[in-house]
Amino acid sequence: MKFTVLGSGSTGNAVLISSGKTRVLVDAGMSAREIVRRMNEMGVAAEDIDAVLVTHEHSDHVAGLRVLLRSIKCPVYISGETEESYYRTRAGRENGESEGSKRKNALEGRTVEINSNRFFRIGDIDFEPFSVPHDAVDNFGFSAVCDGVKVATLMDFGHINDLIREKLRDCDAIVVESNHDRDMLRTCHVYSWDLKQRIMSRTGHLSNDDLAEWLNRDFDGRARNIVLAHLSQRANEPHLARLSAETALAMRAPLFRVETKISVSQPQTPTEWIEF
Helix, strand or coil: CEEEEEECCCCCCEEEEECCCCEEEECCCCCHHHHHHHHHHCCCCHHHCCEEECCCCCHHHHCCHHHHCCCCCCCEEEEHHHHHHHHCCCCCCCCHHHHHHHHHHHHCCCEEEECCCCCEEECCEEEEEEECCCCCCCCEEEEEEECCEEEEEECCCCCCCHHHHHHCCCCCEEEEECCECHHHHHHCCCCCHHHHHHHHCCCCCCEHHHHHHHHHHCCCCCCCEEEEECCCCCCCCHHHHHHHHHHHHHCCCHHHCCCCEEEECCCCCCCCCEEC
């Protein structure tokens, strides 16, 4: 079992999970050409992908999907609500209707409907999805389990609730959002106040401080690798996000010290494989 974050940030997100026998691409938020290039860089050809798993319909998670399906022949695992939303385009966008039609044509006969709260299996990997609080129609995080190894991945959620706390227990590795620094977000001159409110809301995106609080108080300490993902490229900074997380771990009570490595995913380059 191993995984790499092919890229993560405001400009696009994709994760590759491999059991050796099964290779699953999670989301396709970058261009198809860039996704294929990065998979090749990590030693995986497009034709080797066994499935694409779509967590939700926002463009930074599906922008490259339609074109990518020309290069790969595998099924797309997607919930019914997310699929319907993926076909809709925002009113007023040029060629919006034709884009929706192109998406439908690309996915015709290629989808496997999943439920965001029900187990499913792809090859020899068991997936346990769970709903997360975000302003998408049916967004979910999940844990992927194979040969006793459990890897959790969750991005795009506004706060850590009891369900998330439960699902992040007993993981060997976690890919988790650390989207923004609150002060940087408040002073970001590029974002409108409405956008800032959306990001900071309980159905928006998780801040460095929110993640740090979970690491300090609720993290069970089992995961030896935590990868920080979906960092804002305007309202966060990789070293700041890492420092916030590492400080939270260092400040845990002496009886609950951990030996967890914190790494940060990048928008332009894949992370190294994390293997078990």
